[in-house]
Amino acid sequence: MDQIQAIRAFARVVEAGNFTRAADSLEMPNATLSKLVQELEAHLGIRLLQRTTRRVSVTPEGQDYYEKTMRILRDLEDVDTSFNAARSKPRGQLRIDVGGSTARDVLIPALPEFMALYPDIRIDLGVSDRAVDLIGDSVDCVIRGGALDNSSLVARKIGQARMVTCATPAYLKQYGVPAYPEELKNGHRLVSYVTTQNGRAMPFRFERDGEKSEIKIEHRIGINESNAHLAAGLAGLGIIQTFSYAAGPSLKDGALVEILKKWRPAAYPFYVVYPQSRHLTHRLRVFIDWLVEVFPGRIGA
Known part of the structure; x- marks a missing residue:
């Protein structure tokens, strides 16, 4: 068993709330994901998840294991990122969600600058004013305004609008x-x-x-x-x-x-928001840093 992979699989099930959405976000077959979690449970000798035909819930032992292993995973990923960032350009796909008028009037007009700076980053932009499930919808970050009430998310202020x-x-x-x-x-x-x-x-x-x-x-x-x-x-x-x-x-x-x-x-505050449990990839880091620089001037703050 690849324990690190199994821990990541288990963590994604916890965050997504079910196996199907977790498997989709990890781009792996549902059966593979389920096997990884079962092997992890057998290795630990405890039940991490309670499964029924309708839902998946985390056991008390599973919640404790999730919280402790996520700290380890974040530390490991931070080490990897520090070395990768030093020797490579950010690349890969970024999934971003943003409200309609903010996309039209602020983000999209500014994106040519970002794409020129980072030509190896691909962007999938979801545009809507609906609330987004960052884990379930496999979104890296959202740009939203107003008060934030979800403590499981990290929010970085990027400006304020009149x-x-x-x-x-x-x-x-x-x-x-x-x-x-x-x-x-x-x-x-x-x-x-x-x-x-x-x-x-x-x-x-x-x-x-x-x-x-x-x-x-x-x-x-x-x-x-x-x-x-x-x-x-x-x-x-x-x-x-x-x-x-x-x-x-x-x-x-x-x-x-x-x-x-x-x-x-x-003034109405705006934030870039991402899951507390999700690792900040090099491409997401540079995107957030870029937003902090360009966003205030474009919303008139």
Whole structure:
């Protein structure tokens, strides 16, 4: 038995939650993965996983073994990486997930620079605003904004974006220009951004002189994708609150007009996120370092 390979196989099952997804992420047959875990259990003389026809769960002994062996694996991989990075260029595939407007307006326009710096790295870019299972979906990292609530993930801040509240000139001519946030409750039509995590509409947030407020009223339309959300504002469906980098061109050419400028909400933080248990490959390290350098300037931070 290759114990290191068996430990890695077991760890991926723990992270993915089942054998099929773990096998897919490791690009090995399900039967091979299952055999590796069985051999590891026989070698240790303990049961690491409880298997039923519907699910796989980790035993208390398995959880303890996972936590201890992951520290060893990370140390081993760090040693390997330090030597490999010193004598080779980063190469291979990077799977990255990013939200719609951030992909369109920030990351994709900047990618030619990264690809020129690292021509041996291939990128598979997943673009959506949905929550991603980094382990199950075999994603190396995601770029996301807002608060992070998963302690099993590592998040590195890469910048912050300004938020703007805006609408079309035609909408403002018909419904009037609100002078205060509270006026949004008086007959105005809001186009809310609906999060894919819980299906709830994001409140309209405002801040002035350190005082924060939220407007929560029933929206006329809710949209769960950032590009479509901006398009709804441009179509005159109502007032939107979005990132300045996304609305910037439309504000510049007059298709949208910013309102309530004195009550702009606090800057919105952005992070690059990856699993705590996943080793940082040389290619992922250089990508993250590059993001930290270029991202702030492109989101207007």
